[in-house]
Amino acid sequence: MSVPKKTSAPVADRTRAEAGLPGRALPISRWIVTGIILLAIVLFFVIAGDDWFTIVNNTLIAAIAALALNVLSGYTGQVSLGLAFFMAIGAYTAALLGGTQPTGPLDSQGFALPWIIWLPAAGIVAALVGALVGPTALRLKGFYLGIVTLALVFIGQYLFINLRAVTGGPQGRTFPVPAIGSATFDQQNTFLGLALTSGQQYFLLILPILVLAALFVANVARTRAGRAFRAVRDHEIGAAMMGVNLFEVKMGAFVLSSFLAGIAGALFASYNSYVIPGYWDLTLSIQFIAAIIIGGVASIWGSLLGAAFVFGLPQVIDHFSLLPPPSGNGGLSSGDLNTLIYGALIILFLLFEPNGLIGLVGRFQRTLRASANEKEESSDPAEISDLPFSSNSH
Amino acid sequence: MAYFLQLVFAGIALGCIYALIGLGFSIIFKASEVINFAQGELLLVGAYIVSGGVFVWHLPFLLALVLGIAITVLIGLLFERFLLRRMLGRPPFTLLMMTIGLDIILLTSVIVIWGSQPLPAASPFGVSSGFNLGGVHFATNDLWTIGITVVLCALLFAFFRFTKYGLAMRATALDQEAALAVGINIRRVYALAWGMAAGIATLGGVFLAIGSFTITPTLGSIALLAFPAIILGGLDSVSGAVVGGLVIGLALDLTAGYESNLATVLGAGFHDIMPYLLMILVLLIRPYGLFGSRKVERI
Numbered sequence: 001m002s003v004p005k006k007t008s009a010p011v012a013d014r015t016r017a018e019a020g021l022p023g024r025a026l027p028i029s030r031w032i033v034t035g036i037i038l039l040a041i042v043l044f045f046v047i048a049g050d051d052w053f054t055i056v057n058n059t060l061i062a063a064i065a066a067l068a069l070n071v072l073s074g075y076t077g078q079v080s081l082g083l084a085f086f087m088a089i090g091a092y093t094a095a096l097l098g099g100t101q102p103t104g105p106l107d108s109q110g111f112a113l114p115w116i117i118w119l120p121a122a123g124i125v126a127a128l129v130g131a132l133v134g135p136t137a138l139r140l141k142g143f144y145l146g147i148v149t150l151a152l153v154f155i156g157q158y159l160f161i162n163l164r165a166v167t168g169g170p171q172g173r174t175f176p177v178p179a180i181g182s183a184t185f186d187q188q189n190t191f192l193g194l195a196l197t198s199g200q201q202y203f204l205l206i207l208p209i210l211v212l213a214a215l216f217v218a219n220v221a222r223t224r225a226g227r228a229f230r231a232v233r234d235h236e237i238g239a240a241m242m243g244v245n246l247f248e249v250k251m252g253a254f255v256l257s258s259f260l261a262g263i264a265g266a267l268f269a270s271y272n273s274y275v276i277p278g279y280w281d282l283t284l285s286i287q288f289i290a291a292i293i294i295g296g297v298a299s300i301w302g303s304l305l306g307a308a309f310v311f312g313l314p315q316v317i318d319h320f321s322l323l324p325p326p327s328g329n330g331g332l333s334s335g336d337l338n339t340l341i342y343g344a345l346i347i348l349f350l351l352f353e354p355n356g357l358i359g360l361v362g363r364f365q366r367t368l369r370a371s372a373n374e375k376e377e378s379s380d381p382a383e384i385s386d387l388p389f390s391s392n393s394h
Numbered sequence: 395m396a397y398f399l400q401l402v403f404a405g406i407a408l409g410c411i412y413a414l415i416g417l418g419f420s421i422i423f424k425a426s427e428v429i430n431f432a433q434g435e436l437l438l439v440g441a442y443i444v445s446g447g448v449f450v451w452h453l454p455f456l457l458a459l460v461l462g463i464a465i466t467v468l469i470g471l472l473f474e475r476f477l478l479r480r481m482l483g484r485p486p487f488t489l490l491m492m493t494i495g496l497d498i499i500l501l502t503s504v505i506v507i508w509g510s511q512p513l514p515a516a517s518p519f520g521v522s523s524g525f526n527l528g529g530v531h532f533a534t535n536d537l538w539t540i541g542i543t544v545v546l547c548a549l550l551f552a553f554f555r556f557t558k559y560g561l562a563m564r565a566t567a568l569d570q571e572a573a574l575a576v577g578i579n580i581r582r583v584y585a586l587a588w589g590m591a592a593g594i595a596t597l598g599g600v601f602l603a604i605g606s607f608t609i610t611p612t613l614g615s616i617a618l619l620a621f622p623a624i625i626l627g628g629l630d631s632v633s634g635a636v637v638g639g640l641v642i643g644l645a646l647d648l649t650a651g652y653e654s655n656l657a658t659v660l661g662a663g664f665h666d667i668m669p670y671l672l673m674i675l676v677l678l679i680r681p682y683g684l685f686g687s688r689k690v691e692r693i
Contacts, residue, residue: 079487136674140681142486143429143629147621148677151670154618162661282618286494293491336506343498347477350492354484 041207045200051319053199059312060206061267064213066291066303068260071217073289074298075226076253077233079142081285082149083261085156088280089129090122090262091175091269096166097121098176098270108173109165115178119266126262127255134254138247141236153282160277172276175269178205186273202271209267213260214300220256221300229253230298287311290346296358305357309345314338396529401651402644407536409643410543411605414598415620416627416635417550418591423629424567425587427486428478431493433595434617435500440466440596441515441603441613442504448516455518463596469500470592474584497614505611512610515603535604542597547636554632559586567630619646622673628686637685642669 044056069083098118099110137148160167167173183189185201196204220226228249231239240246269275287310295306318334353359415433422430430436440462447458473496481489517535524533554560559582565573566583574580595617602616603609623642627634650665682688 073487077485077487079490136678140677143490144625144677144681146429146490147625148674150618150621151667151674154670155667158661158663158667161663282615286498289491289494332506336502339498339502340506343495343502346495346498347492350488350495351477351480354488 045203048199050197050199053197053203055312055315055319057199057202057206057271058268058315059308060203060210061264061271062288062291062311063304063307064206064210064267065261065264066288066295066307067210067213067217067300068257068264069288070292070298070300070303071220071229071260072253072257074292074302075221075229075233076250078138078250078253079146080149080257081146081282081289082152083257083288084280084282084284085149085152086126086130086258086261087265087268087284088156088160088277089126089258090265091275091280092160092166093125093262094118094122094266094270095173095175099174100176108168110176112176115176115270118176119178119263122266123259123263126265127259130255130258131251134251135247138250138254149285150282153280153285156280157277160280167277170277172274172279174274175266175272177270177273178202206267206271209263210304213263214304217256217260218300221298225249225252233298290342292356294342294345294349294356296356297354299356299358301361302356302358305361309357310342314342397651399528400530401647403530403532404536405644405647406640407533407539407643408605408647409623409640410539411598411601411639412620412623412642413543413636413639414546414594414601415617416623416639417546417632418594418598419620419624420627420629420632420635421587421594422591423624424632425563426478426482426584428489428493429486429629430591431490432473432497432500433591433620434614435497435504436466436470436592436595437599437602437617438504438609438611438614439469439500439599440592441599441609442508442513444596444600445513445516445603445609446508449514455516458516459596459600462600463593466592466596467589470588471585474588479581479584501611501614508611510611512608515607515609516600517604535601539601539605542601543636546594546597550632559583563587619669622669625673625683626676628683630687631683631685634683634685638683642672645669645672 044052048056065083065087068086069080072078072080096109097111097113098115099108099112101110101112102108133152137145137152140148161170177184177186179185180189180191183191185205186198188195188197189201190196221229228239228244229252231242231244232246232249236246239249265280291306291310292303293306294309295304296302314335317338349356355362415437418433418436419430422428422433443462443465444455444458447453447461448455451458453461477496478489478492481492519534519538524531524536526532552560554564562573562578563583563586565576565578566580570580573583598617599609599613602613606613619642620639623638624635625638626641627636627638645668646665649668653660653664676684680686
């Protein structure tokens with residue numbers, strides 16, 4: 001078991017404490033960490049400028065999508081390149097339901113419904129599409145599934161470019177903005193005497209959704225369904241023999257993943273207000289795969305860290321970079337440097353730290369704890385992993 | 395009728411390119427059960443080196459071609475030896491991601507070195523030369539593509555059928571441990587597979603570039619269309635890759651040729667998804683491809 005996966009059973013906690021792994025045994029440090037995070041959020045909220053809100057809000061949205069992929073690929077082990085497709089379904093559902101009503105024959109369709117309807121609907125429609133595609137896709141295993149989900153992305157591109165009424169065709173369309181009463185989130189508003197910028201309002205919308213999604217996935221992961229997910233990932237036939245209904249479990253993971261992806265897609269489109277169909281392409285899917293690998297496969301915190309690394313960090317580097325913007329004539333631009341770094345990081349993490357950033361954090365914690373408990377316990381902190389560590393390379 | 399024949403001819407030529415790319419995929423998959431996502435970018439690197447060699451460094455075409463093949467083979471061998479080999483025995487998803495990492499690095503390197511402006515395609519003959527016969531235009535490039543593919547397939551067939559290493563590769567594909575037990579050097583088999591696939595990728599890249607007159611960094615993504623081709627044929631079947639490639643090429647070209655009749659219904663770019671639709675259809679009926687072997691599960 002890797003560090004971030006928490007099991008609720010008391011027996012597991014005891015063995016974890018014995019093995020020197022973080023479990024429920026140290027609630028005080030957990031409260032301290034929670035406190036520090038809350039403080040950081042409040043501080044950020046008060047001091048950060050608009051640029052930083054753009055970066056952070058996009059990262060938080062990406063974290064929701066990374067969670068979605070982690071449910072399907074990380075916990076359940078089903079290779080999927082189709083995340084971008086389900087994000088797009090969510091985004092266009094939001095656009096259709098929440099967009100402004102067309103005034104001319106060439107305008108995109110929209111029913112101007114409030115966000116409290118279009119945001120959940122984005123998730124639900126994406127989940128329904130997932131349920132529709134699932135039975136076909138999930139008959140297949142491994143690479144076959146991966147490539148069918150790849151096909152989904154390309155079929156999606158074709159549909160989005162041609163369904164002009166909904167997607168605005170190749171030129172794209174505007175997406176609805178959440179509003180409370182007449183206060184739309186794309187401009188400064190005053191709530192209860194507090195003047196909030198657009199970035200702050202979106203932050204207050206996105207962060208709770210991310211927290212809810214993370215709590216939900218965490219709870220699914222440590223209950224019966226989550227154990228079934230992992231059993232299917234680790235050994236399908238073994239899981240089936242223990243009475244796990246393979247189809248049901250895979251469908252469950254697929255639908256939950258699609259739901260979260262739909263929500264993330266709608267939020268992204270809404271926050272960035274204008275998106276072209278070309279955005280929802282294979283590269284986007286691959287970026288999320290990179291995110292969960294760099295952050296940590298089958299881990300909640302891993303999804304957040306990975307999203308920050310793949311979607312947040314490049315923007316930060318761009319912000320401070322001295323390298324020239326891309327010119328088309330070759331030469332190293334900051335964007336290229338980012339891409340090179342993240343390509344290399346995928347390989348390096350896979351080679352040396354298959355549990356991702358969260359694995360590094362866990363290692364660091366263990367080292368700290370080991371030096372603290374040096375005198376009390378002599379049992380060596382056994383490193384147990386789901387994956388065989390480079391057994392062939394030595 | 396001439397129009398139809400023209401489409402069929404061009405479709406076969408296109409299919410041969412997909413077959414070449416698909417061969418690369420299935421040789422690697424057969425030997426090591428890895429889907430090489432970087433195949434498209436190996437092809438891109440090869441095509442760029444050949445074009446760069448001819449137009450920037452003013453090398454003769456054949457020398458540039460040899461250089462291109464040598465460098466891509468080297469990249470393939472180094473990647474396999476120093477990165478992928480350390481990961482043997484890890485889940486397929488992990489191995490796939492390794493190749494995606496390589497893919498990203500290669501693509502970005504090409505953009506950094508050559509920029510994203512189109513480069514003219516290097517070719518030993520006029521890129522638009524050819525002759526007409528019965529109303530059908532036979533482009534030199536298409537004829538060469540078909541010819542090279544046929545020759546290469548024959549060579550590969552002979553290699554797998556009659557040589558020691560061909561036998562070793564087939565044995566490894568059948569059962570890795572048993573092959574190891576009878577003394578086959580599996581490492582050499584992997585290296586051979588990667589080298590062959592990378593070399594074939596460069597050939598595919600050169601033909602693909604000539605077919606579109608110029609190369610841009612997006613060329614590698616065309617290789618993604620070889621995925622439906624190999625899935626259609628069955629991932630572990632080398633001849634399946636060729637048949638799959640031809641089917642995809644024909645389907646693509648015929649759809650592209652006739653879709654304008656139905657433009658109001660189909661909209662733009664329907665031919666781009668035709669290979670994927672075909673693939674899904676085949677997978678619905680045969681989940682392991684047309685020529686693939688059904689996997690026997692052991693507990």
